[in-house]
Each structure stands twice: as structure tokens, then as C-alpha cells.
Amino acid sequence: MDPNDPVGELKEQASDAIDKAGDQISEQASRLQDLATDARYRTEDFIQSNPWLAVGIAVGIGFIFGAGLALGRRR
Numbered sequence: 001m002d003p004n005d006p007v008g009e010l011k012e013q014a015s016d017a018i019d020k021a022g023d024q025i026s027e028q029a030s031r032l033q034d035l036a037t038d039a040r041y042r043t044e045d046f047i048q049s050n051p052w053l054a055v056g057i058a059v060g061i062g063f064i065f066g067a068g069l070a071l072g073r074r075r
Helices: 006-049 051-074
Strands: none
Touching (some): 006 051
16 A cells, blocks of 8 residues: 555455445344344244234234225215
8 A cells, every 4th residue: 555645445445344344244144134034933943833823913912003085085
């Protein structure tokens, strides 16, 4: 690296910063994927253990969503 080349130094710093940001994003994506996988398995376990409760929750959410759509169309 030429100390008399400030543009080259800035390019290298920018490249290093982009590489670091990419590594951090990749690490966070991996963590989120692990959390999502864990949530999926917990949800499956809950549904298998409590099928009728799961159906009731789904019906309730569907009712709330449908009511929200119906009210939104009136306006």
C-alpha cells in the first residue's frame, strides 16, 4: 500500500468495512435461521400435543383476520 495514495487507502478501508459487514450479516442470518428452526419444532410439538387447542387458535386468528378485512372494506 502506497502511503501517498489516499484514494487507494480509502478503497481498502471501504472494502474491509464491507467484508466485515457481510460477515456480521451472515452470522446474524445463521442465528435467525437457528431460531426459526427451533420455533418450528416447538410449534410442531405443541400442535401434536394439543391438536384441538391448535385448531381453536387457528379459528380465532382466522376470525380476527376476516373481521379486520371486512371492516377495512367498509371504509
